[in-house]
Amino acid sequence: MVRKAKVEFDEQPPDNFDPKNPYGDPVAMLEYREHLVREKWIQIETAKIIRERLRWCYRIEGINHHQKCRHLVDQYLESTRGVGWGKDARPPEFHEPKKTVEAE
Numbered sequence: 416m417v418r419k420a421k422v423e424f425d426e427q428p429p430d431n432f433d434p435k436n437p438y439g440d441p442v443a444m445l446e447y448r449e450h451l452v453r454e455k456w457i458q459i460e461t462a463k464i465i466r467e468r469l470r471w472c473y474r475i476e477g478i479n480h481h482q483k484c485r486h487l488v489d490q491y492l493e494s495t496r497g498v499g500w501g502k503d504a505r506p507p508e509f510h511e512p513k514k515t516v517e518a519e
Contacts, residue, residue, distance in 0.1 A: 472484035
């Protein structure tokens with residue numbers, strides 16, 4: 416018995432999944448669901464990592480955290496937009512775009 420040198424994951428949704436007839440191929444439907452769950456977990460864990468960095472920045476920077484940690488706040492807010500198990504299942508491109516404040 417030989418072990419693989421590294422674990423490989425199929426990062427693409429199944430090719431034979433038909434969104435118009437999801438129950439046509441039950442195996443493809445389950446693979447597609449696993450793909451969605453895996454992608455959701457990746458998004459959630461990414462947001463957790465950014466949140467930990469933001470906490471660290473708040474503690475280290477102290478009174479200047481509003482200026483020094485702003486980039487992390489932006490990253491965290493962007494990473495949590497549309498993420499979570501209770502959120503709708505729309506792709507991120509259908510969510511409202513991030514509004515930018517124009518400097519005068």
